[in-house]
Amino acid sequence: MSVAQLRELDSADKITNHVSILPRQISCKSCDLQKLCSSLAGDTGLSGTGNTITEHPRPLHRGEHLFRQGDLFRHLYVVRTGSIKLYLTSYDGSEQTLNFYFPGELLSLDSIASQQHKTSAIALDTTSVCRLPFEQVKRFCHQQPELYDQLFLLAGREIANEHNMTLTLGQKQAEEKFAAFLLDIARRYKNNQYDHRQLELCMSRHDIANYLCLADETISRLFSKFSAQGILNTNRKFVAILDFARLREIANMDQGRLQQASN
Amino acid sequence: MSVAQLRELDSADKITNHVSILPRQISCKSCDLQKLCSSLAGDTGLSGTGNTITEHPRPLHRGEHLFRQGDLFRHLYVVRTGSIKLYLTSYDGSEQTLNFYFPGELLSLDSIASQQHKTSAIALDTTSVCRLPFEQVKRFCHQQPELYDQLFLLAGREIANEHNMTLTLGQKQAEEKFAAFLLDIARRYKNNQYDHRQLELCMSRHDIANYLCLADETISRLFSKFSAQGILNTNRKFVAILDFARLREIANMDQGRLQQASN
DNA sequence: CGTCGCCTTGATGAACATCAAGGAAAGTGG
DNA sequence: CCACTTTCCTTGATGTTCATCAAGGCGACG
Numbered sequence: 001m002s003v004a005q006l007r008e009l010d011s012a013d014k015i016t017n018h019v020s021i022l023p024r025q026i027s028c029k030s031c032d033l034q035k036l037c038s039s040l041a042g043d044t045g046l047s048g049t050g051n052t053i054t055e056h057p058r059p060l061h062r063g064e065h066l067f068r069q070g071d072l073f074r075h076l077y078v079v080r081t082g083s084i085k086l087y088l089t090s091y092d093g094s095e096q097t098l099n100f101y102f103p104g105e106l107l108s109l110d111s112i113a114s115q116q117h118k119t120s121a122i123a124l125d126t127t128s129v130c131r132l133p134f135e136q137v138k139r140f141c142h143q144q145p146e147l148y149d150q151l152f153l154l155a156g157r158e159i160a161n162e163h164n165m166t167l168t169l170g171q172k173q174a175e176e177k178f179a180a181f182l183l184d185i186a187r188r189y190k191n192n193q194y195d196h197r198q199l200e201l202c203m204s205r206h207d208i209a210n211y212l213c214l215a216d217e218t219i220s221r222l223f224s225k226f227s228a229q230g231i232l233n234t235n236r237k238f239v240a241i242l243d244f245a246r247l248r249e250i251a252n253m254d255q256g257r258l259q260q261a262s263n
Numbered sequence: 264m265s266v267a268q269l270r271e272l273d274s275a276d277k278i279t280n281h282v283s284i285l286p287r288q289i290s291c292k293s294c295d296l297q298k299l300c301s302s303l304a305g306d307t308g309l310s311g312t313g314n315t316i317t318e319h320p321r322p323l324h325r326g327e328h329l330f331r332q333g334d335l336f337r338h339l340y341v342v343r344t345g346s347i348k349l350y351l352t353s354y355d356g357s358e359q360t361l362n363f364y365f366p367g368e369l370l371s372l373d374s375i376a377s378q379q380h381k382t383s384a385i386a387l388d389t390t391s392v393c394r395l396p397f398e399q400v401k402r403f404c405h406q407q408p409e410l411y412d413q414l415f416l417l418a419g420r421e422i423a424n425e426h427n428m429t430l431t432l433g434q435k436q437a438e439e440k441f442a443a444f445l446l447d448i449a450r451r452y453k454n455n456q457y458d459h460r461q462l463e464l465c466m467s468r469h470d471i472a473n474y475l476c477l478a479d480e481t482i483s484r485l486f487s488k489f490s491a492q493g494i495l496n497t498n499r500k501f502v503a504i505l506d507f508a509r510l511r512e513i514a515n516m517d518q519g520r521l522q523q524a525s526n
Numbered sequence: 527c528g529t530c531g532c533c534t535t536g537a538t539g540a541a542c543a544t545c546a547a548g549g550a551a552a553g554t555g556g
Numbered sequence: 557c558c559a560c561t562t563t564c565c566t567t568g569a570t571g572t573t574c575a576t577c578a579a580g581g582c583g584a585c586g
Contacts, residue, residue: 021575067500069515077539084420088426088427088429088430090430090434090515091515091516092515094430094434095434096429096430096433096434098426098429109418109419110390110419110422110426111419111423112415112416112418112419113416113417113419113420113425118423118426119426138412141408142408142409144403144585145404145408145411145529146405148404148408148415149401151415152375152414152415152418153375153376154376154413155372155375155378155415155418155419155422156372156373156374156375156376156377156418158422159372159373159418159421159422159425160373160376160377160381160476162422162425162426162429163351163361163373163381163382163425164351164357165429166297166351166361166425166428166429166432167351167353167357167359167432168271169429169476170359170432170473170476171353171357171358171359171476173541173542174541174542175553196532204564204565205564205565205566206564206565210433213432213433213434214542214543215543215544216540217542217562217565217566217567218542220565220566220567221566223565223566224566224567226483236550236551236564236565252353252354252355253354436574437573437574467532468532468533468534469532469533469534477574477575478572478574478576479532479533480533480534480535480573480575480576481573481574481575483533483534483535484534484535486533486534487534487535499532499533499583501580510581
């Protein structure tokens with residue numbers, strides 16, 4: 001790793017000491033619910049603010065829950081600023097981190113089939129959300145079924161994502177999982193117009209490890225290993241990705257080689 | 264295991280040699296799409312046969328694909344008879360079995376977000392399906408948005424199931440996974456009014472292993488181990504569950520102990 | 527009756543978890 | 557502002573579950 005890069009990271013660290021490098025709020029136009037939300041507002045599609053059903057509860061502090069497993073399900077949520085960890089607790093008390101949610105991303109679709117939330121959601125940062133009462137959303141959707149199309153699309157995407165995650169967890173080894181994780185986070189930051197080479201990871205090493213079904217120590221070792229190989233440049237939560245190509249190689253995500261089963 | 268039980272299994276084996284013990288067709292009233300389908304038919308809810316959009320293509324033979332990863336997405340499918348394995352192939356060629364589908368169960372919701380199927384579906388038995396052209400379903404849903412509610416519920420359930428599966432794959436060890444698998448299959452057979460103590464597993468040991476992210480040999484050993492402990496009585500594809508309580512214990516699925524994270 | 531695919535069982539090995547100890551950063555209370 | 561604690565992270569040593577390797581069995585099928 002070059003001195004310049006180290007310096008760049010150092011200065012980033014100094015500048016952003018206790019201050020996030022992430023923009024404070026995402027634009028509505030790159031939100032999962034953009035179409036839905038703007039329709040609710042009755043405007044033509046650029047901004048969803050100001051409709052009658054979207055609520056903006058006070059921001060959550062780091063460590064506060066948006067909802068808990070077992071809570072009554074009443075709302076859909078979209079992250080506006082900050083980030084959320086979704087996790088599931090089993091009968092024996094073990095936890096599984098299911099996903100992280102960043103600005104513009106919708107959560108709690110998994111609970112619509114029941115009266116209760118099936119998972120818990122906790123803020124990793126100071127986090128604000130848009131909150132949509134599901135019954136009202138449903139009423140709107142009944143009047144404008146095209147809105148339902150949009151929600152349905154998001155649900156399908158969620159299922160497809162889960163499938164990919166299962167593949168990763170089931171078939172890949174530690175290095176591949178970790179590389180895939182970094183690329184996924186970078187891609188999602190990029191979606192939100194952040195600099196995707198300069199990540200600020202809002203979750204702890206433990207969260208990453210649990211998400212990837214690995215031990216904390218394994219993740220720690222992988223951070224060290226990738227840094228030593230010049231793939232990353234890490235400084236606690238600040239991670240610069242120096243070699244995307246190599247990361248893609250490790251993650252086995254070269255797009256060219258999808259072999260369709262023949263016959 | 265008692266001689267009587269062994270005899271019972273033996274006779275089952277003889278009687279059903281080359282003949283499934285499963286009923287040939289599920290009733291529409293326990294189908295995932297019961298409400299939707301019967302609404303399409305315009306009747307009051309007991310039978311969905313005879314509506315104008317549900318198609319019944321010729322049955323698939325064991326080993327034939329219903330659809331493949333990359334195929335154009337055009338239909339939703341519900342299994343009528345037989346069973347389907349859903350799986351995902353990664354860029355490097357490794358496969359991950361995602362789920363098995365039995366009569367009454369809906370598949371291919373994961374692909375609605377894209378033009379193409381994201382997964383492959385292959386028949387494990389001689390299998391017939393109901394096929395619903397998605398564009399027409401959508402049109403109907405636009406006229407009767409309550410139908411969309413139903414579909415949306417199913418999508419949510421699918422996501423919740425995936426979450427539970429992730430927990431199982433990530434946090435449980437081999438024995439627990441296998442016990443949970445058996446209980447899940449038994450539950451789903453029960454839903455379909457089969458005898459849930461007497462399972463006929465339509466999938467190979469390899470499929471089970473891959474689904475649970477274990478090696479084939481591990482599954483083989485677990486079949487032997489559980490049989491030796493009197494939990495199961497196995498004869499190739501025929502599996503009698505002798506001790507549900509013990510199985511639930513191993514799977515850590517005692518319902519009483521869900522500890523809600525406090526504070 | 528012989529071949530083939532699938533399954534079983536045992537022996538060995540490896541990837542990753544667990545255990546253990548120390549260090550750096552962040553929070554706490556004086 | 558500075559000790560003090562606490563939490564999180566890192567790194568090394570050891571251990572264990574499960575994968576892999578290998579060989580043989582058994583039913584299915586021609």
